[in-house]
Amino acid sequence: MLGKLGSANIKLLLLALSMAIVIALLLYTQSIVTQLQEREYTIANLSAKAYEYLGKDPTSEYDITFIFEEIIQKDIADFPIIIADPQQENYKSKNIDIPDEIQEDFDREQVFLRQEAEEMAKETPPIVLKSDDTTVVQYVYYAESDLVKALRVLPYIEIFVATLFILTGYLSFSYIKRHEQANIWVGMSKETAHQLGTPLSSLAGWLELLNSQTGDPEALSETINEMESDIGRLNRIAHRFSKIGAQPDLNKQDITETIAKTSEYLRKRLPASGKKVSIQFDNSHPVEARYNAELMEWVFENITKNALDAIGSTEGKISFDVSRSGKYVVVDITDTGKGIEKRYKKDIFRPGYSTKKRGWGLGLSLAKRIVENYHRGKLYVHESAPGKGTTFRMKIPA
Incomplete structure (x- = not known):
């Protein structure tokens, strides 16, 4: 089957197969990234809804801090999230790497979180919580988790690996073909020499025998017949090689x-x-x-x-x-x-x-x-x- 395809077609087939694998991997990875983004948005929105509920019921006996700790601080949300008050002066955060030197300084920490929130807003709009149609209760800022960011880089790694795989496969295939062709050329040369060598050696032997049979007509005739046979064989060998590559x-x-x-x-x-x-x-x-x-x-x-x-x-x-x-x-x-x-x-x-x-x-x-x-x-x-x-x-x- 591969012989009928030809080396050029085999290379194209391998390239097409490799590209199909790369495209399938990219689509699959993008699907996972999309699902994770939707999950993170759902969790962030759930947290925002909890605050919105509390904002609409200020007489509730539940403490906002308690809800924050139960919903946000637990491992439900594994992505960076910042919650700000309506004036955007007080911030709470999770999964934010706050430098050690400002963790004991509340004001500096708030400045740092404000800057982080502004950067998050450039990527994803914050969720705005309102107690009614006009009164803002909270702002919920969030960003992609490290996992999603890693998955965004993954397609480029896959493309690099796939390219390396295709290149290695192509070079290996080319080397094998060149090596095989070299063997065939060397083999054909030696096969030609071998095919011609047998009747030529026989002819040389018959010539020596002729010199010793000059007085024996019957033996001489038999030797001549054998020589004709070897000459005929040389013609057949020439015909054999002429048929290689033709039908x-x-x-x-x-x-x-x-x-x-x-x-x-x-x-x-x-x-x-x-x-x-x-x-x-x-x-x-x-x-x-x-x-x-x-x-x-x-x-x-x-x-x-x-x-x-x-x-x-x-x-x-x-x-x-x-x-x-x-x-x-x-x-x-x-x-x-x-x-x-x-x-x-x-x-x-x-x-x-x-x-x-x-x-x-x-x-x-x-x-x-x-x-x-x-x-x-x-x-x-x-x-x-x-x-x-x-x-x-x-x-x-x-």
Whole structure:
């Protein structure tokens, strides 16, 4: 899915997702701030109403100071609040930081509270209490609590963190893509050298053999045929690389013939590798599928070479099994190599992943791309266990 989107679209998707998260956080934070502001206004208004009630009933036996202490001084109100008389000469306060040096000086304290009340009035209009329509009883000044002020700053912190997150994600994604592309370029270069190296080495060997077969026409003819085979292989390699990035032609044909052809080519060259490995395949039952023969040969070669590396220097066996399963043709390639640990089953198809010291980790990645991107099939590790070998399963439409 991500491969179809493209790196540019993935970056845009990540940016859009991050922006959506930031906007959601900002809206949520603003909602909380609004609710807290409404709560503080309600508490301040409740306090003012209590004073208004007392102002309308001057004969009440309740003391204003008592109401102030019960409603205002308790922890019901956790925001700065100042109550002034009608002449605004006497002030009472809560949650106001009064400097220590003026706490014992009533006049200076009153001046300080008056100044604080004036500053509060610039932000929020005071609540005016009246005993009737004209007579002012009290002024209630209040300001935002420290919590609300902190929440007002929170969106900027969120934007900074989100920006940092987006930047880090973008740089990380770009680094991963550059690293992956570098691995692919290096891998493709080495894969090209490897693909060309096998037939070229064979040709060099056939030329040496020709020099010793000048008096044997039959052997000479066989060697020439093998040389023609390697030259034909060089042409096929050129065609393979020309198809990378383009949509290949898929034709209905017998896949057992392609497997047999690949197996025979590799089987003849096994002695040169010094390994005692047998490649087994029974192609007595034709099975047709839609595929590109040149690219599919490449898939079988890469998987077989991976199996040879897994077997190492010991004796072993590689077998092919072809069957039909509904609308798909299933090919199982099984080896008796060292097997794959469960945690590495997905990594082996990642470009650049290799367990070999001089490996470049492109063979299986390329095989998977050919099967899944060009043939709309599947290539995966069907079975594997350390020390018991591995079975790769390929499924392509019939």
